[in-house]
Amino acid sequence: MSGLPEASLEIESNCEGPDRVRRACDRCNMSRTRCSGEIPCRRCLKLNHACGYQRTEKKRGPKPRSARPISAPGLHCDTPGLQAFSSRESKISRDSDADSRSAWKEVVPSPASTAPDSHPNFGALVPSASFNQTLSSDRVTQCWLGALDYGCIPIDLSPFVAGYHGESDTTCRYPCLKPILPLLTGTITPRAACDLLDVFFASDDGIGPRCPYVPSPVIRRKSLLCSSNPRPVSPALLAIILWCVSHTPNLYIFQDANTHHRVTQRLYFLSMDLLGASDSDKPESKVDNVLSFVLLACVISACEFFKEECLGWWSKAVLLVKRFGFNSEARITEHVPLSQQMSLAAREKHEEQRRAFWLVYALDRHLALYFHKPLQINDSECQVLNPLPEWLWQNLDTIRVEDLPLRICGPYTCISGTGFFECFLPLMVILGNIIDLRSRVQRPRLENTDEACLIKSIEASLLNCEYSVQNMRLVNEHTEITISGLTSPSIPSSSTVGDSNRQTTCPTEHQMNLVALYSQYMIRVMHILLYGKWDPISLGNGGWLASPEFDMHTSNSLIIRGLLGQILQMDKDLSFMPFLFGIYLFHGSMTFLVLADRAAQTGLSPLVQEACEMVLRANEISTMAFNTVFQRKLCRALRVTLYKAQN
Template identity: 30%
Template sequence: MLWIAAQTSDAPALTVSPSARGRICQKLLEMCIGFLRPLVHIPLGSVAVGSSHSSHENENAGMGLGGLASPGPTGREGVVGAAGTVDDILTYIHLATVISASEFKGASLRWWNAAWALARELRLNREVSDQPELEQEEGVVPNTRSTIGEEEKEERRRIWWLLYIVDRHLALCYNRPLALRDIECVDLLQPMDDTRWQNGDFYGSHENSNGQDLADPFHSLNQVPNIYASNPSPPPSISSNPQQANRCAGPTIQVTGPSLFGFFLPLMTILGEIVDLHHARNHPRLGQGFGGSGADWEDQVAEIQSQLDMYERSLSDWEHNRLDTDQEKPRDDAVNMNGQQQAAETLPETTEARLQGNNGDTLTDPAIAPPPAPAADKSSSPLSGDQMQKKIALAYGTHVLHVLHILLSGKWDPISMLDDNDLWISSPGFISATAHAVSAAEAIGNILKYDPDLSFMPYFFGIYLLQGSFLLLLIADKLQGEASQAVVGACETIVRAHEVCVVTLNTEYQRNFRKVMRSALAQVRGRCLPEDMEEQKQRRREVLMLYRWCGDGHGLAL
């Protein structure tokens, strides 16, 4: 925690000199890794790995496991390969997140891989049964404690689904295959609502006997079907908690709320299928050239397209339902105002006399409040925190949705777009992707309206902003002065968003792409000398060559 806080803290010890922060952060990181002992989860103070006094030396010899199964404090003992704890996974996540935000993005995969592997070993992808004998029958070592509370169960779910999101996200960032499969977590419940999680409402204190949330008017909207027909609901033996009876299990593709798990997790589920399709198409032996044309992938594309359409409908339904809820309160205020006005008109004459002074002027009686002023127009009233959160989630969800359409029907690699060796520009897929690119830029305008510093999800947003911009760069580069005003305006929005991103989370690839897009816009507006055009194009190409999503390209991992 100290190492993470030191990254951005303004404490005097960190700002006394330009090198102070780096020196302190490096020391804290070394201490953190030293205490953690990555991939060798033995408690501090136990026998050192490789020591001749280790009781496990002989049985682990040649396995590279060292003291992995050494006995220790409660919660750290276990079978070989699973002696870590949930806290170890959380530490890996924090380390990987900070490194992902640096210029050494590829190095973060070491920690993410450790987190994914340990999460699988600890079986966070499974529900913890209330009957230990059921786990023992499945070959799972039961937990050392007799029972696991609902809070710990929910924490396990949220960690797994966070790792699931990051896995899909990094697969796009670094052009790598998925590490976690959908089939592994088809029986794992979706995370609970963030408000309940923060309030510690793990047993559904606001629910009726059927497990329905009485405070949630959109309970039916939250009943999201599982995309795997064979697992439509969680296993009945998972828990006796009635709150879980109405919660969906497994990956979903519909919006359930404004939180990261509510609107972004379904998008990552669909992105995982797009990533699988992308790597299947580009397989060196079984890809596009295997067995004929690319028509073999039409069924997969159609299925993913239908899932994107389903997400879009759920996003629209969620938006309209929430807007209806926001309008109920002004109507209630109007009813209350009318009731108070009628009550004032029926006051007895004695009361009216008490309100009149000797000179006939109306006096103010502190015991009787004046009728409230008419409610302000909803469009001019400021948004509440919840309303702003919903607007932001809607804008981000809409933008990422359009980017996924581009990834499905278009190309990922900017150099392949510019070369256009397969004449993709003349295909229907290019027309569809172009429409979504312009729509994605319009969604960015809404994002900047409600989240002007792009601080809602800076660690995730960059790659979707980048992938949604490649197509606009292609159009600006090819058409130059003939580009439409819609495309030029979209490019300007993209540049402005990248400039804001650089301020919020400064990364090299965003700085580079901002320069590339600015150079292309200068040519579109005729601000570049004719003799310099080819040189500018070559410079743009050299920058884009650093980030490849074809062949053995590593995306943003330089």
């Protein structure tokens, strides 16, 4: 080697390829691309992705015998569901056959779609297209259980227990969890499962963690968590509730990110097992099945890579609501004798069905705007009573039947409280009217002679809704319990509800002011959606900028700027409704992108600069909770345009 010239040595050293990094980041590992091994790596830095190294390091080849899990008596049970689940876990170390691999390829999305590690492969467990035509339980079981081929899933399901480190607490505070406790053995402790249920029913008072994917629990807390006679609930819904709540950020239950990741995956596969084996035609499981589909769609919608899977689950929820007749008051009460309709069990069952329908109705409008899809539930199909106020629903067992307020059938547009059905549902009714109007405008071959009348009707609804917000504030200043609205009479006095219930359910002044600010903000966004453009490209059109609608658009945006500043003062991390607020924040911020672009040509005024910076800060805070693509692109475009205008 000493006799070789230096040039040949130099060529030989240059021919060697780049050194292979010891460990790739999670994103590069998922997409099978070369990683630089840095934190953050070059590829994630270039694509503005979140770079992390949270997955478990594994060595190639079979595990040594000393490292293989030893079967423990506490990890086995004679329950058939647990035996089936354990047998599926044992398939992880074996390759599946050719038929399973072919079935897996039909339901798994293409490898080009890279998914974050915090979500399992939702696409593998979504019912096939044939399931849209019928909802028989046999078809459900074949579809779900046939897709559950664990041998193709690269996931570690070795026995472990997530919960409180070093604590052997096997006591269960809530008897409703006993049907699935054997299935949770080796995954989470009974105490951790009870804590997840507490988070599911957490109120919006800002104390303790609250799951953002649960707009409304639908089920009464006292009914499900009763220690003596809990409400019967399907095991599938219990598992899905635990899986949904496990996605709550900053949970103290899990030890680290790796444990959190493994628990969510195991709970998901357990939920699919139980959901596929359940019978959707049982009368006692109707609400449970609808709520299961709703929770699945809500969690999966937060992952931008599984849009079709989310819409698939959502379509099943809408079909079940219509099939069970939750949209008709006559069908809700048809099988109950008149002598039993006043009992607590009957009232609770009927109200659960009403709340399940209105939850699906409201989220149908929200997801239609989010995904640019048509509505699946029309206002003409809503022949059901309005839901009870939240505080009254939670204390239904202490209130007499004759003291319940009179209610009307059909949608309503008046905000009367701080609950989901009291403040968000009326706004979604107006949003549905706007979406219907936009769909008519986009069909030029249809006659739109009544377009002006429809716009005036929507304007009147917005004014009525805004007035109801002011009325809600006035009522809260003079009464202890805020239940008054424009369409509902006064609720009885404190003789029907104890002082303790009133203190725990009555909204505070901070909650009332926060709900009022969010409601006023969304009302202004509805004005923008009614008159403005829904995408930045059409918004920057020269003809639109010269129209009188743009002036109205700008005036509403300036009002939004003031409301957004007050919201950020009261809710600095936008944690009141982070799952729902992102799309409305996006539509309320697009006008400032046009104003910043015009300021880059004519000069940047201090007012426009301050407003753009505030909107930019709000969107950046929102993306910290739910990192959506459209908000990231808006932040990037607004930041670049504002920088050009400043220079």
